[in-house]
Structures are given as C-alpha cells and as structure tokens.
Amino acid sequence: MNVRTTSLTPPAGAIAPVRHPDAPAPGELLGAHYDQCFGCGEAQPHGLHLATRAGEGVSVTARFTVKAAHQGAPGLAHGGVLAAALDETMGALGWLLRVIAVTGRLETDFVRPVPVDTDLYLDAHVVAVRGRKIYSTATGRIGGPDGPVAVRADALFIEVKVDHFIANGRPEEINAALSDPDQVKVARAFEVNP
Numbered sequence: 665m666n667v668r669t670t671s672l673t674p675p676a677g678a679i680a681p682v683r684h685p686d687a688p689a690p691g692e693l694l695g696a697h698y699d700q701c702f703g704c705g706e707a708q709p710h711g712l713h714l715a716t717r718a719g720e721g722v723s724v725t726a727r728f729t730v731k732a733a734h735q736g737a738p739g740l741a742h743g744g745v746l747a748a749a750l751d752e753t754m755g756a757l758g759w760l761l762r763v764i765a766v767t768g769r770l771e772t773d774f775v776r777p778v779p780v781d782t783d784l785y786l787d788a789h790v791v792a793v794r795g796r797k798i799y800s801t802a803t804g805r806i807g808g809p810d811g812p813v814a815v816r817a818d819a820l821f822i823e824v825k826v827d828h829f830i831a832n833g834r835p836e837e838i839n840a841a842l843s844d845p846d847q848v849k850v851a852r853a854f855e856v857n858p
C-alpha cells in the first residue's frame with residue numbers, strides 16, 4: 665500500500681527557507697540551468713524561453729509570452745504548457761537556495777483562459793523546507809505584474825544531487841553536458857558542495 669502523503673501543506677517541523685548568501689542579487693536575470701531545457705533553454709527551439717529574475721528572500725519572477733505553438737483550444741494556451749511555465753518558475757528557486765531539486769508533485773489551478781500573445785507574469789516563492797523537501801507556490805497573472813491571476817500552482821520539489829541526472833539521463837546528453845564547462849559551472853552554482 666502506498667502510504668505517501670500527497671498533501672502540499674508543509675508538515676510539522678518544516679522550516680522557513682533560507683536564502684543562500686551567494687544567491688543572485690534581487691533583480692538579477694537568472695540564466696538557463698540547461699540550454700536545451702524546454703522551460704528556460706535559449707537553444708531549445710520548441711521551448712517556452714522563460715526569462716526569470718531573482719527576487720527578495722527565496723522568490724523569483726518570470727515572464728512568458730504565449731505563442732501560437734502553445735495553443736490547446738483555438739487562440740488559447742494549452743493548460744499543460746501553463747503548468748510547465750509554473751513548474752519551471754518554481755524550479756528556478758533552486759538558484760536562491762543553491763540546491764538542485766526536481767518536481768515530485770505539482771497541483772495547478774486554471775483560473776482564467778490565457779489567449780495567444782498574452783504575456784504571463786509569473787512569481788514564485790518557497791513556502792517551507794523540510795529536509796530534502798521544498799514546498800513552493802507560484803502565480804501567473806495577465807495584463808501586468810499586478811493583473812488578475814490566470815493560473816496558480818503549489819508544488820513539492822525534492823532535492824537531488826547531480827548524480828540523479830548522470831544516473832538517469834540519456835548518455836548522449838549527459839556526456840555532452842559533462843564536457844561543457846558552462847554546464848558544469850551552472851551545476852556548481854546550484855550545489856553548495858558539488
């Protein structure tokens with residue numbers, strides 16, 4: 665029987681997140697964690713090309729423009745694409761904790777339809793941390809950073825080491841990443857003890 669809790673409410677004993685002293689300064693543009701990433705990779709032709717900035721505390725903001733290639737219904741963004749944008753935004757919080765983490769669970773509320781050509785203004789912050797578990801939340805607004813909420817999500821990220829990718833990724837891409845000094849530098853920026 666699976667006794668794992670699926671709650672995204674931080675459990676007793678969870679603590680407030682701590683911004684790493686070497687975290688990028690508030691307002692600083694965070695680069696891609698991997699140039700082929702569907703969410704943030706500059707070299708990914710099919711990607712969302714999310715541009716994310718460090719915020720105060722353990723928070724980030726991001727901007728994503730919905731393109732025709734992101735449609736689900738005519739003229740409207742696909743829900744899975746919006747969930748990916750929220751997921752990616754929360755994934756970027758690892759830059760501020762200097763922790764590599766992957767999504768374990770993601771819950772999304774779709775509040776308003778999002779038309780093609782819309783700029784989605786995203787923000788995310790870590791709510792609490794317990795051991796390797798990072799509880800985060802994100803919001804996507806339309807019309808401006810203070811516009812109405814169109815989507816929001818809560819997620820549980822689980823801290824992993826670089827070995828997680830080396831053990832599970834397709835060798836072709838892993839070998840290319842390991843021999844790319846820029847990629848190795850990015851992995852180090854995420855880990856306190858690489």
Ligand SMILES: CCCCC/C=C\C/C=C\C/C=C\C/C=C\CCCC(=O)SCCNC(=O)CCNC(=O)[C@H](O)C(C)(C)COP(=O)(O)OP(=O)(O)OC[C@H]1O[C@@H](n2cnc3c(N)ncnc32)[C@H](O)[C@@H]1OP(=O)(O)O
Nearest residue numbers: 668669697751752755765766767768769822829841842851
């Ligand atoms: C040279 C190569 C370098 C490459 C790397 C370079 C840079 C990397 C930098 C950043 C990149 C990082 C991520 C990408 C960032 C953004 C993209 C957006 C994020 C994503 O899109 S990322 C993709 C989707 N994501 C996955 O691909 C995960 C698949 N999955 C697994 O790989 C395992 O499943 C894992 C690792 C999650 C856990 O496995 P595990 O064996 O390590 O740990 P375990 O199972 O023991 O869980 C420990 C505690 O978490 C609880 N827990 C776990 N899962 C839960 C769930 N679903 N719901 C509720 N609780 C859960 C347990 O209940 C336990 O809780 P407790 O400690 O209280 O018992």
